Amino acid sequence: MKKIEAIIRHYKLEEVKNALTEIGIQGMTVSEVRGFGRQRGHKETYRGAEYTVDFLPKVKLEVIVDDGDLQKAIDTITSHARTGQIGDGKIFVSTLDEVIRIRTGEQGGGAV
Amino acid sequence: MKKIEAIIRHYKLEEVKNALTEIGIQGMTVSEVRGFGRQRGHKETYRGAEYTVDFLPKVKLEVIVDDGDLQKAIDTITSHARTGQIGDGKIFVSTLDEVIRIRTGEQGGGAV
Amino acid sequence: MKKIEAIIRHYKLEEVKNALTEIGIQGMTVSEVRGFGRQRGHKETYRGAEYTVDFLPKVKLEVIVDDGDLQKAIDTITSHARTGQIGDGKIFVSTLDEVIRIRTGEQGGGAV
Amino acid sequence: MKTQVIACWIVTSMLLLVISGVSFSQEPAAVPPVEAPMVGPVAQSAAPAAAAIPEINSGDTAWMLVSSALVLMMTAPGLALFYGGLVRKKNILGVMMQCIILMGLMSTLWVIVGYSLTFDSSIAGGFVGGFNKVMLNGVRVSPGGLTEIHRLTIPDLLFMVYQMMFFVITPGLICGAFAERMKFSAMVLFCSLWGLLIYCPVAHWVWAGDGMFNHANAAAKFGALDFAGGTVVHLISGISALLCAIMLGKRLGFGQEPMPPHNLTYTFIGATMLWVGWFGFNAGSAGAANAAAVSAFVATHMAAATGTLTWAGIEWFKRGKPSILGACSGCVAGLVCVTPAAGYVTPSSGMILGVVAGIVCYFACTTIKSKFGYDDSLDAFGVHGVGGLAGALLTGVFSSAEIAGEGKGGVIEGNSQQLINQVVAAGTSLVLAVVGTFIILKVVDALVGLRASQEDEIQGLDLSQHGEEGYIISY
Amino acid sequence: MKTQVIACWIVTSMLLLVISGVSFSQEPAAVPPVEAPMVGPVAQSAAPAAAAIPEINSGDTAWMLVSSALVLMMTAPGLALFYGGLVRKKNILGVMMQCIILMGLMSTLWVIVGYSLTFDSSIAGGFVGGFNKVMLNGVRVSPGGLTEIHRLTIPDLLFMVYQMMFFVITPGLICGAFAERMKFSAMVLFCSLWGLLIYCPVAHWVWAGDGMFNHANAAAKFGALDFAGGTVVHLISGISALLCAIMLGKRLGFGQEPMPPHNLTYTFIGATMLWVGWFGFNAGSAGAANAAAVSAFVATHMAAATGTLTWAGIEWFKRGKPSILGACSGCVAGLVCVTPAAGYVTPSSGMILGVVAGIVCYFACTTIKSKFGYDDSLDAFGVHGVGGLAGALLTGVFSSAEIAGEGKGGVIEGNSQQLINQVVAAGTSLVLAVVGTFIILKVVDALVGLRASQEDEIQGLDLSQHGEEGYIISY
Amino acid sequence: MKTQVIACWIVTSMLLLVISGVSFSQEPAAVPPVEAPMVGPVAQSAAPAAAAIPEINSGDTAWMLVSSALVLMMTAPGLALFYGGLVRKKNILGVMMQCIILMGLMSTLWVIVGYSLTFDSSIAGGFVGGFNKVMLNGVRVSPGGLTEIHRLTIPDLLFMVYQMMFFVITPGLICGAFAERMKFSAMVLFCSLWGLLIYCPVAHWVWAGDGMFNHANAAAKFGALDFAGGTVVHLISGISALLCAIMLGKRLGFGQEPMPPHNLTYTFIGATMLWVGWFGFNAGSAGAANAAAVSAFVATHMAAATGTLTWAGIEWFKRGKPSILGACSGCVAGLVCVTPAAGYVTPSSGMILGVVAGIVCYFACTTIKSKFGYDDSLDAFGVHGVGGLAGALLTGVFSSAEIAGEGKGGVIEGNSQQLINQVVAAGTSLVLAVVGTFIILKVVDALVGLRASQEDEIQGLDLSQHGEEGYIISY
Numbered sequence A, B, C: 001m002k003k004i005e006a007i008i009r010h011y012k013l014e015e016v017k018n019a020l021t022e023i024g025i026q027g028m029t030v031s032e033v034r035g036f037g038r039q040r041g042h043k044e045t046y047r048g049a050e051y052t053v054d055f056l057p058k059v060k061l062e063v064i065v066d067d068g069d070l071q072k073a074i075d076t077i078t079s080h081a082r083t084g085q086i087g088d089g090k091i092f093v094s095t096l097d098e099v100i101r102i103r104t105g106e107q108g109g110g111a112v
Numbered sequence D, E, F: 001m002k003t004q005v006i007a008c009w010i011v012t013s014m015l016l017l018v019i020s021g022v023s024f025s026q027e028p029a030a031v032p033p034v035e036a037p038m039v040g041p042v043a044q045s046a047a048p049a050a051a052a053i054p055e056i057n058s059g060d061t062a063w064m065l066v067s068s069a070l071v072l073m074m075t076a077p078g079l080a081l082f083y084g085g086l087v088r089k090k091n092i093l094g095v096m097m098q099c100i101i102l103m104g105l106m107s108t109l110w111v112i113v114g115y116s117l118t119f120d121s122s123i124a125g126g127f128v129g130g131f132n133k134v135m136l137n138g139v140r141v142s143p144g145g146l147t148e149i150h151r152l153t154i155p156d157l158l159f160m161v162y163q164m165m166f167f168v169i170t171p172g173l174i175c176g177a178f179a180e181r182m183k184f185s186a187m188v189l190f191c192s193l194w195g196l197l198i199y200c201p202v203a204h205w206v207w208a209g210d211g212m213f214n215h216a217n218a219a220a221k222f223g224a225l226d227f228a229g230g231t232v233v234h235l236i237s238g239i240s241a242l243l244c245a246i247m248l249g250k251r252l253g254f255g256q257e258p259m260p261p262h263n264l265t266y267t268f269i270g271a272t273m274l275w276v277g278w279f280g281f282n283a284g285s286a287g288a289a290n291a292a293a294v295s296a297f298v299a300t301h302m303a304a305a306t307g308t309l310t311w312a313g314i315e316w317f318k319r320g321k322p323s324i325l326g327a328c329s330g331c332v333a334g335l336v337c338v339t340p341a342a343g344y345v346t347p348s349s350g351m352i353l354g355v356v357a358g359i360v361c362y363f364a365c366t367t368i369k370s371k372f373g374y375d376d377s378l379d380a381f382g383v384h385g386v387g388g389l390a391g392a393l394l395t396g397v398f399s400s401a402e403i404a405g406e407g408k409g410g411v412i413e414g415n416s417q418q419l420i421n422q423v424v425a426a427g428t429s430l431v432l433a434v435v436g437t438f439i440i441l442k443v444v445d446a447l448v449g450l451r452a453s454q455e456d457e458i459q460g461l462d463l464s465q466h467g468e469e470g471y472i473i474s475y
């Protein structure tokens, strides 16, 4: 079982979600994050006091997939989240030891 | 050291937290997430425009435990977060390389 | 590739971010979390009804680094996030299988 | 769902048809006579003795237009924010929806039949007003069509619309008791029936010219003083609220999971808007921009001021920290308590009423509630019921003849009969409210069911009843 | 960016200079004569016949001071919250900025030249008012300087400032159509030009004493009734809004990604503040605290009430759940629709207008919009255009001579000519609005460009146009 | 904690007892005489010459009731939202609590002794008013009990409560300087002392009939014009705020971490509510619904309008983007600056005052503050101190005898003495404010300590002082 974490742009979420659903991925979890990398933030000024806001709002998408679906999922996210502009985001992949479905107690692949 | 990530229902958080505390787990971190799986969202209508809101609000619970406490923790979460209805959530387990307590610099089991 | 997750105090974020940038770390992602450990919450009273709010607001910092930068990054976070008071937070380190930059499709070290 | 909706509307419509039917058949005789004297909240202290028909006074009219607007503002945004901030995020729109729908619904019912039931001359042995003013029949755009005691220098139509705003907000207060769990259709049906069957009679007793508890009605055995609605508005809504809380049962998870206010900034905004709007409620009840209005204004403000300090002060001593929820609750408690007394008392008495309100409502919301364990979600009973009762009684103590007018002094001025009158009027109203609310709740339960389903309650009323979310601040 | 800003200001300044130049050269002759009769929204129903110069009436003055404040409150916080809640989080400050800048900008333009263009005696064959009142030349702090029909018992200066508030809010309504994508500089330029070139002429036609559609102008062939601005405010802003929506094009992602309101609690607060403020708008249009004001107050409130119930009711039947957005939209639709009729109709007619508004605006915002596919972001056309048109026409149907004054009955009282007059006035105004808005948009586009860049739009107007964020609730 | 609380209350109580003691012992002689002429903010421009006791005028009373409500609304929700939006999320309730507690506390103090200290005839060589009116002794519910110059057509009690609202909001303005770090108990003590020891004397000098800077006091050598409180309200609160900022020291992390406003939408709502409420503040200071009120209304509105445009315009040129915080700051700056001049100047002068305010306050809040490095958290000094001073002086320049009344022209009309009077009055008040604030801060520091502890400040005042959180939007 693999865990894919993708940091993407807000307005790409809907598209990526739909694309993933189409290739048969049935579940995902998102959260609000702020981040920066190459793309740095902007300046905001409040009554003359200037702040550099480094962190830009992004969406973090977490998808657990069977090892076999991994590449397909990565490709789908990559192609749909891409604009070609700096700030498109990153994908991180890691390995899970175990997945459990709380409702049934099922473990492993069936639990996803 | 294991990291348990559990996606659960909001209104189960309090119960799960108390149950974990009772079995001796002394720390945890939660965050707001939205997700879907089997349980899909609902429709919202704004002046005639209908949206399908796939993502439902959930809570993500992260608990770091010693390997020995893993099963107990999983069982506790599973039993207390369960309602038997679709949407109860998932538990993901992964392995950590290292844990450090910032205040003291302690590492490993003692840092949890 | 290593993933560092650090749970720190809100008002230390700016300092830690600057310190990491100075040692050459070029990207990071933060999110709002709530947690407790040794440091338990406070009591809030609403019209006589008392609640124990266990979860305190914290910031979660995620930084992906090459294996070589790991120790430096940990040390930097540890030293700048520390106040010596209970509640300073924790650092969790895990191993990533893969990192992809969405914009270019680059993988591995170059993608960070 | 749909069937319930339809059931709900059918019942309401039938009710209205029946009522209207009765009235329209009477209409030939309905040329509104200049009835026998009666007195309302308006002008209790300034009723002109002469029978001469007054002209429109522009200053009084200006003030009453403003007061009407202020009392509407109390329902929303005022009350909606005050209550809305106290619920959990998932129910915020439910609260707001109740307020705006009541603004539409109760206003409509008032025009159709409520005004007539309240201010037309008594039928049914004085139980309620008649049907001569149904659909505003005979309500004039100039002064003079009202009974002598209500004879004001403002158009009768303005008196009607000002009173309408009270009919809107009173059931709104009850919503605080069943918040977060009542089905929307049940709320609609309950408030319609409650307004017509409980508010109208009680308001008729206390404020109509031939009302059996109207102090200005010479024929009344127990003439009570109720300047702006301590009994009519707060006491009966508060006690009905308690019954609702008990009969609906507790919210799921009550006592097990924390249910803290999701947005105290809204509660604060709402409370301070209530404070401002209450000037329309209390000083407007003078019916004119006169000395009584000014007295009421000052007493009202001072009660709010000391109520705020008292509640926050008690918290400061008892738990080391004064809270903003305490301060807001205290100001509302003070305002509630001074309502029946506003135009009859001195500023200092206003200050005393605020202190008393702060103390008794504090204990009602903390000690009493936790002792009996009912789930009055937003303390509609603790604040409006208890504060309203305290106010109704204390008006009989502190009323000052110098301000209120001859024969209206209270216990302090040696007139202990007044306190008895207050007790009788409040007690009788209370009994009607309890019995009536019980029956209405049973009826509504039978028709559409009172509570949202478990799932709906867990999901929150916003999504389950209205298909919307309050805040989508993430995109 | 900077060059555009400069361009923008140069154009505006030049425009103002030209206009002022014209006027100042005329000034020697500008001692304001007691011109020929004219009638505005104010006092259409209560114009004193005598030519005697009235004294200040304190009650009327009090009411008009309050009404002016209430109408300002409608723009902000009212409209700003109503609209602001409906956009996505990243554009909330953009909406608010438009409102506050319009408060500054339109007020200033009104003093400089707008008031004169509207209420000075006609020039250019009746197309617009002249330049005699530029810079408030001759506007007195006492009553009597206005034409006979406008002769009020309040200072002329108060009439001026009350009318100013209408000039502020009207372009604000349009902002709902191009929200979330218009460049700030374009908005500033567009609204300035639109106000002077479209609002002033139309307001002159309908409300100036010698206006060609002013019912009180004996010389007018098609004397229309427009109590508080159904045509002048809502119809022309609504239709201009539609054109803006079409010419600017859709928001990026419209139809593909969900764009739900980011904060319906704000929309609710705004809607209920609009409801309260509208009493100043409509009842204030009587120009005095008199019977007409009271009639307008009640009709206004009842239309809002039934509008709320109607829209929410339609939703309840059609999709099983009444929504708060529906209730809020319904109340605003009812208020829009009753605006031209407010002081001329009975409470029951007000209730009918509210029901009609609820129905037609509901279909305009749902069926029609989705059929034609334009992106009227916040339904400025669906509510104000459609509701305003319905109101303008129905005023000709429901106007009651008993309330509105002799000769002002509508179709229901057998005067079908009145409906024709309403159609002609509305139609002519509509044509000017369409043609004028088209030209102004083209000019503004050429000068500074209408739309924010793609990146700016994606980032949100708050950051891209103003360098700020609305909520930073995380720290 | 508890000991401090107790200490705090003991001191306050003792203070009040001492004061009251003094007064009650004087009471036998306290039958309120119709004292020597004096003039307040109210009616400076319309003081009736005759000594005849006026009757209540309903229009004037209506307007003053509304104005009192509007000024209360300025404190909350107005100021509370304006300031509350600017702090960090963790301190929002702290700001709101300060406002509502001041509403309770200052109102109570005003009734007990503040009103007497301000408007009773001078004692202590003219330093402050006497104790004859303690506990509203002799304050009538009809007009006529005030001195001749204050002789209004509204009940004396209404004058009292209107002035009370100024006493409430003035210390509230100071809170902007020490926001996010002052201990709650210190705030309570500081504001009580500041109100009684600084506000009352200065208000007495400028507004009491025998005040040494009251223009209407024939005996005054330096009769200053201060229509609605440029010196009395804004200048002295602003300069005291500066001292507070300096003496409390900077917020932890100031200059190192960003402290952006957590909710600019609140700041916007607050600013526009202030704009609306300010009509009560300024136009209400006419004391009647008359020509002076209308003049003040228009001048006030125009200053807010041009202030908004100016500040936003400067930003647009200097950094390419106009900000909503700039627009809001500009409107408040304009309102502050026009306050002392409101009823004395033409609309055009109002516009000029707004422009000047926009410029000077902009530089005060940006250049000056960053140059000197003090941490005036929310720019109480930059806006109220600087804007108030500018207004106080410019009133002496722009005052127009035609509007203000004979002998009240300014420099522009050749009366340069008036500017000198303004300087003297402002300067003297400023000195008292600086010295007094310094002493009071020292005393409060000694008694309960000024600053919250480091931990408390880091945790936020909401939790540390009040045990609550503002938004719990996650559940």
Ligand SMILES: Nc1ncnc2c1ncn2[C@@H]1O[C@H](COP(=O)(O)OP(=O)(O)O)[C@@H](O)[C@H]1O
Pocket: A007, A034, A035, A036, A037, A038, A039, A040, A056, A058, A085, A086, A087, A088, A089, A090, C026, C027, C028, C029, C030, C062, C063, C064, C065, C101, C102, C103, C112
């Ligand atoms: N080293 C990193 N660790 C954690 N998150 C990162 C890291 N680098 C980038 N990110 C996340 O990815 C987002 C996009 O990165 P950025 O470098 O701006 O774009 P791109 O990958 O297109 O060059 C950032 O906003 C941040 O949230």
Ligand SMILES: Nc1ncnc2c1ncn2[C@@H]1O[C@H](COP(=O)(O)OP(=O)(O)O)[C@@H](O)[C@H]1O
Pocket: A026, A027, A028, A029, A030, A062, A063, A064, A065, A101, A102, A103, A112, B007, B034, B035, B036, B037, B038, B039, B040, B056, B058, B085, B086, B087, B088, B089, B090
């Ligand atoms: N493949 C997945 N990857 C990441 N998160 C998932 C995945 N599947 C489900 N989830 C999370 O678990 C939650 C519950 O899943 P769901 O399938 O609805 O319930 P159940 O597990 O009871 O069948 C979802 O809302 C989502 O947040």
Ligand SMILES: Nc1ncnc2c1ncn2[C@@H]1O[C@H](COP(=O)(O)OP(=O)(O)O)[C@@H](O)[C@H]1O
Pocket: B026, B027, B028, B029, B030, B062, B063, B064, B065, B101, B102, B103, B112, C007, C034, C035, C036, C037, C038, C039, C040, C056, C058, C085, C086, C087, C088, C089, C090
């Ligand atoms: N076992 C754990 N699992 C997950 N998160 C934890 C755990 N223990 C602590 N944390 C997180 O670290 C934060 C700080 O921990 P705490 O024990 O209070 O401080 P310290 O590490 O200084 O003793 C907590 O608020 C929580 O978010």
